[in-house]
Amino acid sequence: MATDTSAPPTRRTADDDLAAGLDALETPIAAPRSSVWRAAWRAVWPVLAALGALLVVWQVAYLLELKPPYALPSPADTWHTLLGTIQDGSAWRAVTLSVQRAAVGFSMSVVVGVAIGVALAASPLLRRAFGPIITGLQSLPSVAWVPAAIIWFQLTDATMYAVILLGAVPSIVNGLLAGTDQVPPLYLRVGRVLGATGWTRIRFVLLPAALPGFLGGLKQGWAFAWRSLMAAELIVQTGLGTGLGQILDLGRVTSDMSLVIASIGLIFLVGIVIELVVFAPLERHVLHSRGLTGQASAR
Amino acid sequence: MTTTVTAVDGQGSTAPAAVAARLTGVTHHFGEASRPPVLDRIDLTVAPGEFVCLLGASGCGKSTLLSLVAGLDQPVSGTVEVPGGRPALMFQEPALYPWLTAAGNVELALRLRGVARAERREEAQRLLTLVRLEGSGPKRVHELSGGMRQRVALARALAQEGDLLLMDEPFAALDAITRDVLHEELTRIWTETGRAVIFVTHNVREAVRLGQRVVLLSSRPGRVAREWSVDIPQPRRIDDPDVSRLSAEITEDLRQEIARHGH
Numbered sequence: 001m002a003t004d005t006s007a008p009p010t011r012r013t014a015d016d017d018l019a020a021g022l023d024a025l026e027t028p029i030a031a032p033r034s035s036v037w038r039a040a041w042r043a044v045w046p047v048l049a050a051l052g053a054l055l056v057v058w059q060v061a062y063l064l065e066l067k068p069p070y071a072l073p074s075p076a077d078t079w080h081t082l083l084g085t086i087q088d089g090s091a092w093r094a095v096t097l098s099v100q101r102a103a104v105g106f107s108m109s110v111v112v113g114v115a116i117g118v119a120l121a122a123s124p125l126l127r128r129a130f131g132p133i134i135t136g137l138q139s140l141p142s143v144a145w146v147p148a149a150i151i152w153f154q155l156t157d158a159t160m161y162a163v164i165l166l167g168a169v170p171s172i173v174n175g176l177l178a179g180t181d182q183v184p185p186l187y188l189r190v191g192r193v194l195g196a197t198g199w200t201r202i203r204f205v206l207l208p209a210a211l212p213g214f215l216g217g218l219k220q221g222w223a224f225a226w227r228s229l230m231a232a233e234l235i236v237q238t239g240l241g242t243g244l245g246q247i248l249d250l251g252r253v254t255s256d257m258s259l260v261i262a263s264i265g266l267i268f269l270v271g272i273v274i275e276l277v278v279f280a281p282l283e284r285h286v287l288h289s290r291g292l293t294g295q296a297s298a299r
Numbered sequence: 300m301t302t303t304v305t306a307v308d309g310q311g312s313t314a315p316a317a318v319a320a321r322l323t324g325v326t327h328h329f330g331e332a333s334r335p336p337v338l339d340r341i342d343l344t345v346a347p348g349e350f351v352c353l354l355g356a357s358g359c360g361k362s363t364l365l366s367l368v369a370g371l372d373q374p375v376s377g378t379v380e381v382p383g384g385r386p387a388l389m390f391q392e393p394a395l396y397p398w399l400t401a402a403g404n405v406e407l408a409l410r411l412r413g414v415a416r417a418e419r420r421e422e423a424q425r426l427l428t429l430v431r432l433e434g435s436g437p438k439r440v441h442e443l444s445g446g447m448r449q450r451v452a453l454a455r456a457l458a459q460e461g462d463l464l465l466m467d468e469p470f471a472a473l474d475a476i477t478r479d480v481l482h483e484e485l486t487r488i489w490t491e492t493g494r495a496v497i498f499v500t501h502n503v504r505e506a507v508r509l510g511q512r513v514v515l516l517s518s519r520p521g522r523v524a525r526e527w528s529v530d531i532p533q534p535r536r537i538d539d540p541d542v543s544r545l546s547a548e549i550t551e552d553l554r555q556e557i558a559r560h561g562h
Contacts, residue, residue, distance in 0.1 A: 195411045
């Protein structure tokens with residue numbers, strides 16, 4: 001049993017100072033962050049330069065008439081078509097409809113994918129059984145599901161969502177499994193010591209620990225959701241509202257190449273904007289809060 | 300798994316509060332039983348509030364022994380009784396969860412033990428104050444120094460309800476002065492909380508500095524080789540002459556124990 005009283009108070013204060021000094025010296029000093037604008041500019045200018053070079057190549061190809069003008073319009077013509085769709089509101093309506101569909105479909109995919117991923121992470125037998133199938137599904141182009149989805153759900157929104165789910169869920173499941181595989185075993189041991197079992201273990205230890213690795217899977221899942229939706233919209237023309245894929249196909253039907261290029265540009269742009277506005281900040285937040293930003297931390 | 304790590308029959312629980320931990324004939328193997336045992340018929344009793352240091356060279360099964368007491372593994376034979384609830388276990392690494400703040404790590408331990416939300420915050424603050432980190436609750440793990448992280452880990456361990464604290468070389472990765480400060484802290488906290496401690500180390504001076512009893516384990520297989528009770532009054536300093544004298548004696552035994560494996 002504890003025998004002695006605590007140390008004499010005089011030595012206590014000296015030790016307090018010592019402890020405080022150690023903590024102060026060893027605590028990481030936050031590196032001075034360079035200006036946000038400068039960092040942004042450093043990232044952006046090479047991209048702008050590359051886009052500019054592509055435009056120059058396009059313009060030269062147009063001037064050389066490598067293809068007749070109806071098949072290869074000039075950048076300026078395409079820009080006018082794009083401006084036209086923006087001014088009459090059709091671009092905005094198509095973008096919002098498509099993004100809304102993709103967002104709903106992606107959200108459903110996250111719910112389903114996390115549920116399946118947790119089940120496979122928790123049960124080695126389930127994982128051995130279904131893991132290879134899910135990995136195989138990941139390499140199956142989701143367009144392949146469109147005919148089946150049309151037969152099951154006819155021309156309804158359910159068709160879109162089915163194709164998105166089939167495209168995105170495998171990536172999300174595999175992303176979650178990759179994330180859980182990377183969890184340091186010590187975290188799991190600590191969880192057991194603290195008494196986390198069953199669902200509490202998953203909820204408080206496994207899922208938060210797997211999050212950094214899982215983010216990659218989420219990003220890939222979004223990319224697959226967006227691609228799947230575009231494939232579905234291209235094929236399913238009637239009965240549903242006009243999304244970006246439908247506008248793209250309208251360009252094909254009317255042999256309006258500038259509309260085709262403008263739609264491709266919009267599809268591309270939406271992908272980049274979602275990445276920049278949703279996933280990049282999310283990733284930065286998660287990594288930064290865990291001290292994983294790559295900036296030198298002490299030790 | 301709420302009161303004892305290994306179920307024991309009625310005769311083992313005649314005086315439930317009389318021990319913090321009791322190991323009876325504990326033998327453990329890795330893999331099949333044909334392989335030589337890691338731990339061989341270990342008998343060890345830790346009284347409530349007692350501070351026991353387990354000392355041994357590499358391969359003596361010190362960490363395995365702690366895992367058995369913590370209930371992370373089951374012994375091949377023998378019984379492990381821990382009547383006072385799930386013991387807390389600290390590792391050489393602080394192993395704090397980086398997605399939580401310092402206070403959040405402590406609160407998680409409270410939450411998993413079933414403490415109501417309203418009390419968790421206050422209790423976590425009390426424990427952080429106990430380890431002298433009252434101002435560091437909102438900090439993220441990566442913003443803390445190595446010594447501070449290990450103190451948060453201690454606060455998290457104290458947040459568990461068990462009255463036995465298992466420590467697996469918790470200060471081995473720290474520099475000498477930080478370790479010195481933490482020895483002081485641990486002695487103070489042990490005195491204040493009255494928990495029993497099993498402290499595993501390969502550092503003889505550390506064992507003598509901290510423990511009321513030092514148990515030397517032999518290696519391959521791990522057996523209890525010898526025991527010393529340390530009658531030097533606390534607070535001790537690691538450079539006290541009495542600590543040095545006993546350390547020299549124990550070190551001699553440890554050397555002989557290691558030399559046995561050289562031929």
